[in-house]
Amino acid sequence: MSGGGGSTTESVREITLDPAERALAIREIENVFAARLRIMDTKQWDLYGSVHTEDVVSETFGAAVGDESARRPAVVGRDALRRAIEGVLDGPVPVTSVHHGHAPEITLTSDTTATGVWAMEDKLWWRNGSTEEHLHGYGHYHETYRRVDGVWLIAYRTLTRLRVDHTPGFFDYRSRSPQE
DSSP states (O other), X not given: OOSXXXXXXXXXXXXXXXXXXXXXXXXXXXXXXXXXXXXXXXXXXXXXXXXXXXXXXEEOTTGGGSOGGXXXXXXXXXXXXXHHHHHHHSSSSOOEEEEEEEEEEEEEOSSSEEEEEEEEEEEEEEEETTEEEEEEEEEEXXXXXXXXXXXXXEEEEEEEEEXXXXXXXXXXXXXXXXXX
């Protein structure tokens, strides 16, 4: 590190990418984020794992109610994450989802790692008997990314909710079977 006399015992990761390589890395991270949302909303489960590292950690489940104390344990691993999200959106009560990510704040932390914060909005719809239930959420995704074999992948994700609007039967949808 330069400037300010003295040394540090911390390990500093130097970024050696030139400005064009940095811009390309940020664009590739934006693309992997967008691909995840599209793949999830179109329920292309065979592709969902391909945008995550093998050891991905997701702490987004249970955050839908806006109560951080309701958050479930983290989901760890590419295959476990695919199964978990598929179970939520394509389980006994199918859910149609639309996720949008906006205004990314991406910071390269090394040539092969980065962090990102994305403003997000999501809408979910499902049938609760003869009633169509829905959720409309607002918040931020906080993610880390890692470049593996030349490809940027999502390594960690958490979701913080600012607001959630939902119909009264919101809490009932996961306990019902499609026949009800």
